[in-house]
Amino acid sequence: MPVMNTNASIHTAAEPRYMTGFGNGFETEALPNALPVGRNSPQRCAYGLYAEQLSGSPFTAPRSSNERSWLYRIRPTVRHIGRFAPVTPTLWRSAPCIETEAPIAPMRWDPLPMPSDALSFLDGIHTITTAGDAAGQTGMAASIYFATRSMQDEAFWNADAEMMIIPQHGALRLVTEFGVIDVTPGEVAVVPRGVKLRVELPAGSVRGYLCENYGGAFTLPERGPIGANCLANQRDFMTPVARYEDRDEPCVVFVKWGGRLWRTEIGHSPFDVVAWHGNYAPYKYDLRRFSPVGPLLFDHADPSIFTVLTSPTEAPGTANIDFVIFPDRWMVAENTFRPPWYHMNIMSEFMGLIYGQYDAKPQGFTPGGFSLHNQMLPHGPDAPAFAQASTAVLRPHKLEGTMAFMWETRLPQQVTAFAAASAALQHDYADCWSGLEKRFDPTRPEA
Ligand SMILES: O=C(O)Cc1cc(O)ccc1O
Numbered sequence: 001m002p003v004m005n006t007n008a009s010i011h012t013a014a015e016p017r018y019m020t021g022f023g024n025g026f027e028t029e030a031l032p033n034a035l036p037v038g039r040n041s042p043q044r045c046a047y048g049l050y051a052e053q054l055s056g057s058p059f060t061a062p063r064s065s066n067e068r069s070w071l072y073r074i075r076p077t078v079r080h081i082g083r084f085a086p087v088t089p090t091l092w093r094s095a096p097c098i099e100t101e102a103p104i105a106p107m108r109w110d111p112l113p114m115p116s117d118a119l120s121f122l123d124g125i126h127t128i129t130t131a132g133d134a135a136g137q138t139g140m141a142a143s144i145y146f147a148t149r150s151m152q153d154e155a156f157w158n159a160d161a162e163m164m165i166i167p168q169h170g171a172l173r174l175v176t177e178f179g180v181i182d183v184t185p186g187e188v189a190v191v192p193r194g195v196k197l198r199v200e201l202p203a204g205s206v207r208g209y210l211c212e213n214y215g216g217a218f219t220l221p222e223r224g225p226i227g228a229n230c231l232a233n234q235r236d237f238m239t240p241v242a243r244y245e246d247r248d249e250p251c252v253v254f255v256k257w258g259g260r261l262w263r264t265e266i267g268h269s270p271f272d273v274v275a276w277h278g279n280y281a282p283y284k285y286d287l288r289r290f291s292p293v294g295p296l297l298f299d300h301a302d303p304s305i306f307t308v309l310t311s312p313t314e315a316p317g318t319a320n321i322d323f324v325i326f327p328d329r330w331m332v333a334e335n336t337f338r339p340p341w342y343h344m345n346i347m348s349e350f351m352g353l354i355y356g357q358y359d360a361k362p363q364g365f366t367p368g369g370f371s372l373h374n375q376m377l378p379h380g381p382d383a384p385a386f387a388q389a390s391t392a393v394l395r396p397h398k399l400e401g402t403m404a405f406m407w408e409t410r411l412p413q414q415v416t417a418f419a420a421a422s423a424a425l426q427h428d429y430a431d432c433w434s435g436l437e438k439r440f441d442p443t444r445p446e447a
């Protein structure tokens with residue numbers, strides 16, 4: 001049965017409504033019988049709507065990765081564009097972007113302060129790292145976003161990337177062609193490539209993390225021996241019901257295409273989809289619904305056990321991006337150094353902290369901050385974390401009120417000039433390990 005949403009108002013004040021599931025063939029209509037039954041392209045669509053397909057994968061992609069939706073809209077998207085003009089570049093960058101010769105090192109930044117000037121979500125994207133090549137559909141960009149004003153009579157779509165938005169401070173209302181999504185810190189939203197959106201701020205200024213995924217669309221990881229349940233469960237993903245605006249007022253449409261931002265002006269709202277069906281649609285997920293599975297007796301498992309979503313590559317098990325979280329969980333392993341081990345990794349790791357404290361870095365990694373542990377560069381718990389974890393009496397212990405995340409990519413990440421020159425860069429980051437003195441004593445095998 002199609003999900004009915006008869007609220008055809010242009011206003012977005014009403015609470016959004018969602019359908020649940022991941023990658024379903026959803027159906028939703030904001031007016032009764034707006035969706036054609038049993039076919040995609042009738043000779044004439046109901047209500048004088050136009051039918052349009054949005055393809056997220058090549059037509060011929062295997063069924064498991066084939067993504068497309070059918071949209072029934074007031075005007076086809078070809079009528080949502082005029083002549084495009086380039087926008088004066090902001091601090092938003094795309095790969096490839098090699099603009100600094102900053103020496104290789106583990107890097108960490110304090111939270112960037114909230115700007116005081118009027119910034120929309122688009123104005124306030126500050127890119128920190130890029131990897132791969134947007135045109136080659138490989139790699140990613142990690143940015144911090146700020147916004148101090150809602151987008152109004154403005155819309156945009158990202159032709160270069162799927163976007164994962166992780167609010168860290170403040171709520172966002174994402175008005176999309178497919179419907180409206182509200183997200184707050186603790187939740188994440190994913191907007192597929194090509195989907196138009198407007199970002200509103202229902203409760204004031206915001207800050208958060210933005211991942212642009214140039215590669216394969218985020219999907220759920222394989223579950224292997226874990227079986228059918230736990231980790232991120234399909235039913236906890238939420239996709240909005242159809243909602244449209246029938247509004248003939250001027251609107252500026254921005255498009256991120258070819259690593260540049262373009263703008264065009266039209267005379268109506270592009271959020272004019274009255275009904276849609278398909279499996280290519282935006283969604284949100286509450287990270288607190290993730291059911292962690294971990295070592296129940298001894299040792300520290302690889303962080304891949306906490307993968308929420310993965311962007312695959314052609315190479316099995318080799319992600320373009322793994323989106324991994326470190327949520328509340330019990331630590332129970334016996335005779336174990338419980339925090340992450342010291343390591344070097346062929347993948348490169350961008351980390352952020354949404355709230356709380358991260359066990360490997362009790363100091364210096366604060367909510368809103370971020371770090372980069374690039375390909376094959378060493379890192380691990382700081383000296384205070386080592387001292388604590390290697391001497392603690394090991395009882396079951398709950399890590400509570402914490403939510404760190406990692407975007408881990410197979411590719412090296414390039415730091416932008418903005419990030420390299422930022423006053424928030426911690427030049428003394430490496431000092432957090434300087435207390436790890438030589439402890440070796442060949443006469444004391446018992447340590
Ligand atoms: O470096 C980090 O803090 C992230 C991380 C966590 C973990 O538990 C194991 C490996 C890893 O890279």
Ligand SMILES: [Fe+2]
Nearest residue numbers: 345349373379
């Ligand atoms: Fe790591």
